[in-house]
Amino acid sequence: MKRQQAAQLFSEAHRLHRIGHSHRAVGAILGVSRVTIIKWLAQPRYGDQRGWQPGRPRKHTDSQVVDRICGIKKDLVDHNYFFGNAYVQMVYHKCYPQDPRPSLWYIDDVVRRAGLQGRKPKTKQRGGSVYQLYPKESLEHLGLIHQAGDFIGKKYLEGSSSPVTVFSSCYYRPFKLYHIQRTDGEKAILAMGILAHQWADYPIPDVFRFDNGGPFRGTGHLPRRLGTFVVFLLNLGITPLFSSPSKPWTNGAMEGHNRVFTDKIWRKHRFQNHHQIDVEIDRFNGESTEFCLYRYPTLIKRYRNRCLKVTPSTFSTHLRTRRNKKIAFVRFVQPTLDERKDHITIMNEAVYLPERYSNQFVFALWDLQHEDLTILSEYDGRTHQVKRIPFKIND
Numbered sequence: 019m020k021r022q023q024a025a026q027l028f029s030e031a032h033r034l035h036r037i038g039h040s041h042r043a044v045g046a047i048l049g050v051s052r053v054t055i056i057k058w059l060a061q062p063r064y065g066d067q068r069g070w071q072p073g074r075p076r077k078h079t080d081s082q083v084v085d086r087i088c089g090i091k092k093d094l095v096d097h098n099y100f101f102g103n104a105y106v107q108m109v110y111h112k113c114y115p116q117d118p119r120p121s122l123w124y125i126d127d128v129v130r131r132a133g134l135q136g137r138k139p140k141t142k143q144r145g146g147s148v149y150q151l152y153p154k155e156s157l158e159h160l161g162l163i164h165q166a167g168d169f170i171g172k173k174y175l176e177g178s179s180s181p182v183t184v185f186s187s188c189y190y191r192p193f194k195l196y197h198i199q200r201t202d203g204e205k206a207i208l209a210m211g212i213l214a215h216q217w218a219d220y221p222i223p224d225v226f227r228f229d230n231g232g233p234f235r236g237t238g239h240l241p242r243r244l245g246t247f248v249v250f251l252l253n254l255g256i257t258p259l260f261s262s263p264s265k266p267w268t269n270g271a272m273e274g275h276n277r278v279f280t281d282k283i284w285r286k287h288r289f290q291n292h293h294q295i296d297v298e299i300d301r302f303n304g305e306s307t308e309f310c311l312y313r314y315p316t317l318i319k320r321y322r323n324r325c326l327k328v329t330p331s332t333f334s335t336h337l338r339t340r341r342n343k344k345i346a347f348v349r350f351v352q353p354t355l356d357e358r359k360d361h362i363t364i365m366n367e368a369v370y371l372p373e374r375y376s377n378q379f380v381f382a383l384w385d386l387q388h389e390d391l392t393i394l395s396e397y398d399g400r401t402h403q404v405k406r407i408p409f410k411i412n413d
Contacts (some may be wrong), residue, residue, distance in 0.1 A: 023316045030192050031058050033158070047162065049320060086110060087120060087128045095134070099282050099302050100309055103129065108312045153348065153381035153396040160257050160346055161224020163321065164191040166272040167213065168229060169204045170279055176290050184299075185209050186279060187216065190271035193314035195220065196306040198279055198299050200292065206233045206247040207333070214328050217254075221321035225346075226251050227259040227272070235260070241367035242412040248345065249337050252386075254326070262348045262379065263363070340386040340411075347382040351375045364391060364409075371404060384409055 027048050034044045041059070045052045090109050094101035103125045111119050120128075129135050166188055172181035183203055189195040197216060201208040228234045228247075236245020244252075251258045283302060289295050311318060326332070337343070349362035351371050360376045361368045364384065371380070371393065381394045381401070391409035394401040 026314065027316070028058050031055055035059055083120065084128050086114065087125055088132050088134060091129055091134045098305060100305050104313060105309055108309060151378045151395060151397055153379055153394065155399045156381040156394060156396050156401055160259065162192065163189065163221055163223040164225045164227065165189045165223035166227040167209060168272045168276060169233065170276050173284055176288055182295065184279065185212055186275055187213065188271055188275045189223065193310060193317045195310040196275050197303055200295055200299060204233050206245065209233065210247060210250050210333055214326060214332055217326035218328060219325065221324035222254055222326055223256055225257045225259050227261055229261050230263050239366065240412050242365050242410060244337060244411065246335050249335055250333065252343050253334060253338050257344055257346055259346045260348065262350050265350055343386040345384040345386070349380050349382055351380055352377055369393070369407065375404060380404060386411060
């Protein structure tokens with residue numbers, strides 16, 4: 019087994035065990051023997067990521083390798099949408115398949131010493147999510163494969179008032195794959211068609227995260243109504259996950275992906291027609307797919323049997339069954355201008371909570387089979403129930 023693939027499986031084994039899976043279950047999911055899983059979990063980390071084995075001399079130190087890495091980095095920055103260290107490693111391996119593959123640690127060191135690391139990201143305030151009890155572990159328990167989607171804010175062609183709408187999606191656990199596509203508008207049925215086409219080639223996720231906008235939630239004003247997009251996910255066995263309103267960082271993978279589109283595609287080109295946009299979008303998607311297949315070949319191959327066979331019933335607006343169907347929500351408890359009591363809003367309905375939970379996150383799970391809503395607070399990886407109330411579906 020290649021070292022990089024083994025490291026990925028090692029990391030995933032630790033994550034699965036941390037959220038409650040047994041040794042045998044982790045081995046079954048990853049296709050690795052139970053004995054190997056036990057050995058991996060006894061280690062705090064896979065290797066030391068220094069780029070060479072302990073007790074052995076450093077690899078890749080000659081000037082030729084340094085020049086190759088710097089040349090690849092410069093070329094990627096000038097011509098590609100993706101140019102991180104992992105992408106540099108992929109291109110190096112393609113160009114020099116007979117040479118040892120430089121480690122990510124070593125590539126980072128070479129790029130940094132050459133002053134090619136690019137613009138430093140803005141310093142982020144750390145610890146806010148921990149202080150506000152963001153339910154990280156509860157979200158991980160929802161399933162293995164996570165994906166997110168969103169409509170990017172309207173853009174406009176040169177000299178035209180006609181808006182351009184783009185739907186973007188990204189797998190963010192346990193592998194990463196970005197995809198963008200131009201659409202005719204911000205409509206649920208258009209997003210459903212794009213995702214169904216994508217899931218014919220890539221695995222259906224266990225969890226799909228999105229914001230609380232009308233196309234996803236449904237435009238009806240009545241509370242507890244299931245919108246078309248939510249029904250579409252539920253019928254495919256996917257748990258819909260609503261991110262927290264007015265807290266875009268709670269859907270960080272999607273927000274970051276949207277910024278990539280705006281900064282790397284839209285602001286760097288002067289588009290005059292839709293064809294020009296589609297050409298760049300295809301190039302972006304091609305680079306993302308190439309990297310995904312290089313970085314996560316084992317995971318992609320393992321989940322091939324989870325791909326979708328599209329039929330007319332795929333887009334049904336009728337929920338086939340409520341059995342074991344649940345919808346998840348991340349919410350921030352606080353008063354609003356319209357309601358001074360501490361509350362959260364779930365499917366257009368206010369749910370009031372004790373004042374001691376004010377200004378913190380909670381995790382809500384709507385059980386459609388039993389028609390009840392459970393609200394949990396998470397601290398240090400452990401949850402306790404805040405409230406449980408009847409929550410009937412409004413047909």
